[in-house]
Amino acid sequence: MPDAPPAQWILPTVIxxxxxxxxxxxxxxxxxxxxxACTDPELQRWVPVPSPGTPYTxxxxxxxCRETTTLLRTSGDGQQWAMAERENGRxxxxIGLLRTLWPAMNTEIGYWVSPWARGRGLATEAAVAVSRWALDQGFQRVEIKAATENAGSRGVAERAGFTLEGVERSAMPLHAGRADLAVYSLLPADLGR
Structure with missing residues (x-):
């Protein structure tokens, strides 16, 4: 079994x-x-949870909810948050930080929105909050990667102030085939623009 990550490579539990x-x-x-949410066909189209070709149960x-999100944080991978409406708690x-590369201080944001909450700008609002928090924690690069055909997810990155850098070809396995990923980044210097 691998050693536990250094304590400084585990993000704090925050709200x-x-x-x-x-x-x-x-x-x-x-x-x-x-x-x-995770059995919704549109979410399944772009987010292959729990893994490509495996139905969500x-x-x-x-x-x-009970284990994985905690294990992702304590393994040093990043941090996952439930997006809940302040008004009613639903x-x-x-949204979360994942694939964190601690020596380089780089991390990636991933997100999904429940079908009953889409089209209201909630993912953008959350992406702004999480990306700025990550930069405040000392990260030097925050990425968002979205399937090139996923206009909704790409719009979140753009509205949150991320810069399109290019495309990773055939980079993500989906439930049906593979997708090219548009790669966006946000650097500390970008916030001064």
Whole structure:
């Protein structure tokens, strides 16, 4: 078994708040909404959860809420937040830092939005909050990667102030085939523009 990551490579458990969202840990009460969101055909088209070619089950939602998100943080991979509406507390999506490269201080943002909350700019609001928080933690590069055909996800990156750098060809396995990924970045210097 690999050694545990150094303590400085584990992000703190924090709650972030925006005008409309509370970004918090996943809880038992989120399981049904996670399952409903992750079985949505449009989400499944672009986010191959739990893995390419594997159907999403209630058990997968339970594992995500009870264990996986904590393990991702304590392994040093990053941090996952439930996107909950501040007004009523309902889960409206997920956003997180992942594939964190600590020696380089680079990390990537991944997100999905529940079908009942799409089209309201919530992912952009969350991406702004998480990316700025990551830069405040000392990260020197924050990325968002989205399938080139996924206009919604690409729009989030652009509205959140990320710069398109290029395309990684055939970089992501989906449930049906593979996708090219548009690569966006945000650097500390970008915030001064």
């Amino acid at each position: 972030l708040e925006t005008e409309r969202l509370r970004l918090r840990a996943f809880v038992e009460g989120d399981i049904d909404d996670v399952h409903a 209630r058990e997968a939602a339970e594992l995500w 889960l409206v999506g997920c």
